[in-house]
Amino acid sequence: MTGRVFAVASGKGGVGKTTTAVNLAAVMAEADRSVVLVDYDLGMSNVGAVLDVEPAEATLHDVLAGEADALDAVAEARGEFDAMVGGTHIEDFGRADPSKLREVAEDLRAEYDVTIVDTGGGLSHDTTVPLGLADDVLLVSTPQVAALENTAKTLDLAERVGGDVTGLILTRVGGSAVDVEAAVERIDAPLLGTIPEDGAVADSEEAGEPLVVYAPENPAAQSYRELGYELLGESPPVSFRDGEAEGEVSAGAAFAEVADEDEPERQSLLSRLTGGRLG
Numbered sequence: 214m215t216g217r218v219f220a221v222a223s224g225k226g227g228v229g230k231t232t233t234a235v236n237l238a239a240v241m242a243e244a245d246r247s248v249v250l251v252d253y254d255l256g257m258s259n260v261g262a263v264l265d266v267e268p269a270e271a272t273l274h275d276v277l278a279g280e281a282d283a284l285d286a287v288a289e290a291r292g293e294f295d296a297m298v299g300g301t302h303i304e305d306f307g308r309a310d311p312s313k314l315r316e317v318a319e320d321l322r323a324e325y326d327v328t329i330v331d332t333g334g335g336l337s338h339d340t341t342v343p344l345g346l347a348d349d350v351l352l353v354s355t356p357q358v359a360a361l362e363n364t365a366k367t368l369d370l371a372e373r374v375g376g377d378v379t380g381l382i383l384t385r386v387g388g389s390a391v392d393v394e395a396a397v398e399r400i401d402a403p404l405l406g407t408i409p410e411d412g413a414v415a416d417s418e419e420a421g422e423p424l425v426v427y428a429p430e431n432p433a434a435q436s437y438r439e440l441g442y443e444l445l446g447e448s449p450p451v452s453f454r455d456g457e458a459e460g461e462v463s464a465g466a467a468f469a470e471v472a473d474e475d476e477p478e479r480q481s482l483l484s485r486l487t488g489g490r491l492g
C-alpha cells in the first residue's frame with residue numbers, strides 16, 4: 214500500500230492548522246480511510262493538548278533521534294484514527310533530527326491510507342521538511358491581511374522546496390463574502406474551502422475530541438466534513454449521524470451558499486440541506 218501524505222502549513226502561527234489537521238484526520242477516518250496524524254510542531258507540540266491521545270511506547274522525538282521505530286510512536290486518538298505525538302521536554306527538541314521525517318513518512322505510507330502532518334508556523338527546518346515531502350500541501354490562513362501575507366511566503370517556500378501545494382483553506386471566516394474574495398486574490402493557489410468561526414472549536418479542544426466528533430452538526434464541523442471528503446474526491450453523506458447517505462451535496466455548492474449568506478443563515482445551512490432533520 215502507498216498512502217497519501219498531507220502537510221498542513223501556514224505562515225503565521227495560531228491560524229487553525231492543528232484544528233484543521235485534527236478534524237481532517239477524523240473526517241477521513243469517518244470516510245473509512247486508515248489515518249495517522251503526526252504532530253510535526255517539534256518545538257511546541259500541541260496535538261496532545263487538544264486531543265486525548267493514549268501514550269505510545271515511544272514519542273516522535275525518540276523516532277527522530279533514531280531511538281525508536283516509527284510505528285512504536287503511534288497511539289490511538291479519539292475519533293477512530295491514530296496519532297504520533299512528540300515529547301514535551303525541552304531536551305527532546307535538541308535530539309530530534311527533523312529531516313528524519315522522510316523515513317518516518319515512508320514507514321507511515323506503507324501502513325496507512327492517509328498521513329496528515331501538522332506543522333509549526335514560520336520558516337523553521339521542521340516546517341520546511343514536510344512541505345517538500347507531502348503529496349498535498351494544504352495552506353491554512355485566516356482572512357486577515359497579515360496572515361495572508363505570511364501564507365504567500367509559505368507558498369513561495371513550498372514551491373522552492375519542490376512541494377505540491379494543493380490549495381488554501383481559509384479558517385475562522387466571520388462576516389461577509391468580501392474577506393474571501395480578497396484572500397483568493399492575494400494567494401496564488403486554489404481555494405479548497407472555508408471554515409467559519411465557531412465557538413465550539415474551543416469546547417471540543419477542552420473535551421479532547423475533534424470538533425467533527427464533538428459537535429458533528431456545527432457549521433465548522435460540516436465545513437471540515439465537506440473539505441475532507443472533497444480532498445478524497447468523494448461527496449460527503451448528508452446524513453452523517455447514522456452513516457446513511459440519503460443524498461449528496463457538492464462541497465462547491467455548499468460553499469457558494471455559505472459565501473453568499475449572512476451569519477444567521479449560515480447556522481442553518483445543514484438544516485436546509487437536510488430539510489431540518491438534523492437541527
Ligand SMILES: Nc1ncnc2c1ncn2[C@@H]1O[C@H](COP(=O)(O)OP(=O)(O)OP(=O)(O)O)[C@@H](O)[C@H]1O
Pocket residue numbers: 223225226227228229230231232233254259332333334384385386408409410411412414415418433
Ligand atoms: N473555526 C474556528 N472557530 C473558532 N476558533 C477557532 C477556529 N479554528 C481554530 N480556532 C481557535 O484558534 C486558536 C488557534 O487554533 P490552532 O491551534 O488550530 O492554530 P495553529 O495554527 O495550529 O496554531 P500554532 O501555530 O500555535 O500551532 C485555538 O484557540 C482554536 O481554538
Ligand SMILES: [Mg+2]
Pocket residue numbers: 230231232254259331332333
Ligand atoms: Mg498548531
